[in-house]
Amino acid sequence: MRAKVLLIEDSTSLAILYKQYVKDESFDLFHVETGRDAISFIERNVPQLVILDLKLPDMDGENVLDWINENQISTSVIVATAHGSVDTAVNLLQKGAKDFLEKPIQADRLRTSINLHLQKFKLEILVENIEAKFDRNRFHGFIGSCLPMQGVYKIIDSVAPTNASVFIIGESGTGKEVCAEAIHQESKRSDKPFVAINCGAIPKDLMESEIFGHMKGAFTGATTDRKGAASQAHGGTLFLDELCEMELDMQKKLLRFLQTGTFTPLGGSRELKVDVRIICATNRDPLLEVEEGRFREDLYYRVHVVPIEMPPLRERSNDITTLATHFLRVFAKEDGKKFNGINRDAESILKRYSWPGNVRQLQNIIRNIVVLNNDAKLSVEHLPDQITRSPKSSKTKIAQPSVTQPIQPDEQEVSIPSQQSISESISTAEEQVTAPKDVTIRPMWIVERETIQQAIDYCDGNVLNAAVLLELSPSTVYRKKQAWESEEDAQQYAD
Structure with missing residues (x-):
């Protein structure tokens, strides 16, 4: 031209x-x-x-x-x-x-x-x-221009046009589903469905039905035929989040589906074939899960074709302010608030914090600030204590010997304890170990349950926020909570 x-x-x-x-x-x-x-x-x-x-x-x-x-x-x-x-x-x-x-x-x-x-x-x-193309600060649902994110963008550019399976690895809240959606949008399947399944949030008894569907009468409550995620994603992309949470029996069925592209709905007698691209994700170390026997090795090698590691927010310090400012302006516009920027001192604190809940935690904190305040700039006073408080000093201190007389360099002495002092020390230690103490030892599962429940109550029932405070995967909290509720229901039924 x-x-x-x-x-x-x-x-x-x-x-x-x-x-x-x-x-x-x-x-x-x-x-x-x-x-x-x-x-x-x-x-x-x-x-x-x-x-x-x-x-x-x-x-x-x-x-x-x-x-x-x-x-x-x-x-x-x-x-x-x-x-x-x-x-x-x-x-x-x-x-x-x-x-x-x-x-x-x-x-x-x-x-x-x-x-x-x-x-x-x-x-x-x-x-x-x-x-x-190669120094982007926005890419589909992502915001950030740091070097680790540029690497993620380039892998997405390379793998999206293919049909290769992708395994996204990263901590909770790093944007694994955003990554999967970006791959789908960049692919030739972008005009077809994108279906996401959280394997950690679905009870094991319902997992097969969720993925493969069921026929009428397959189990109590199955009053009609129902298409599963595999059928719904035909021609498009099926995203299996928190794959390592899936039970071993279901992993075996999933492996066969990935190898053949066919499956049989629960309660059905005829195999169905679909064309889907599989993207998986986990917040665990998949190789460790294989070694511990919780994840099938053959399934690991089947889905681990192109790995993408999502960087945690603490390794994206240059993006923290960009993300915080974006969330601040979006929420301020939604709620009709005046926020339009962040003060320098607040930026410094945001960058120093470790962000165990990653981008999701940052988003929730900014949302909370916008809801409860209406100022032009976000300042240190708006930040919660968990962000602003300094790391706790170590409670264990090394006892320093009391020196009554300085030792001259040429007159250094070594004090050798006597046999009597050694015997007295041993006797004192034995008395401390064997002496009865007024301490109640409680089972760990009770302490864990009470701690999780306290966090959920503190967050007004919001399990996601509780998981962020506990530094746990939301799927882990959901699973434990569901197990406790099932036990309570079973106990009431027995009574």
Whole structure:
């Protein structure tokens, strides 16, 4: 496609002459006589280069340059000026003009200048496109430009067009589902369904039905046929989150489905075949789960084709402020609040915090601040104690020996305890161990249950927030809570 050059010149004779100079060049030269016509032309079709005369019948050429700058028009400007206006042209260079040509413009000078600036313009656009592709601060649902996230974006770019299975590994709250959705949106399946299943939040008895569906009468309560996630995702992507939470028996059935693409709905007698792309995720170490016998090795190698490790927020310090500011403005707009930025001292504290709950924890904290306050800037006073308090000092201190007399370098002494003092120390230690203490030892499962329940109560029943405070996976808290409730129901039934 030929480049466009706009000549803004009030002299028709000069315009005809300049067109003659460049008639054999590989670009098209368009001519207008007034500033108003120039603005109208640029609004309709932005040229790659503008040659701007300073003296126009309706306005100064400087006004046209100001309009181009104010509207952030992506074009280069060369100023054409008479001999006596060189100083003015230099001032316009400081305003963003790329070069100036002194009238009368010579043919070779005109051709060389136009071609040089067109080549430079193409190079600048190429560089911007490369930076936009490989140094992005936004990518689908992601926000962040740190080096670890750039690596994630590049892997997504590479793997999305293929059908390879992807295994996303990362702590809770790092954005594993956002990553899966980005892969789906970048793939050829983007116009087909994206279906997500959280394997840690579904009871094991219902897992097979959730994924493969069931037939009417397959179990008590199955009053109609129901399609599972595999059928719903036909042609698209099936995302299995927290895969390592899945029971071993179900892992075996999933492996067969991944190998053959076929499955039999619960209670059915006929195999069905679907075309789905599988993306899995876990917040555990999958190899450790294999070693501990909780995750099938053959399934691991089947899904672990292209791994993507999501960096925790503490390793994305440069992105913390960007994310916090984004959440602040989004929530402020939703709730009609005045927040529009973060003070420097608050930014420093946000960057120093370890963020065990990662991006999800940051999002929830900013949401809480916006709901409870209505200021222009987020300051330290708005941050919760868990963010602002300094790390607790160690309770265990090394006892320092009391020195009554300094030891001279050349008179160092070694104090050797006597046999009697050793015997007394041993006797004292034995008495401390065997002496009865008024301590009640409680089973660990009771302490764990009470702690989790206290966290849930503190968060007004919000299990997700409780999991963040406990530094546990939400799926773990859901699973334990469900197990306790099942035990209570069974006990009531027995009674």
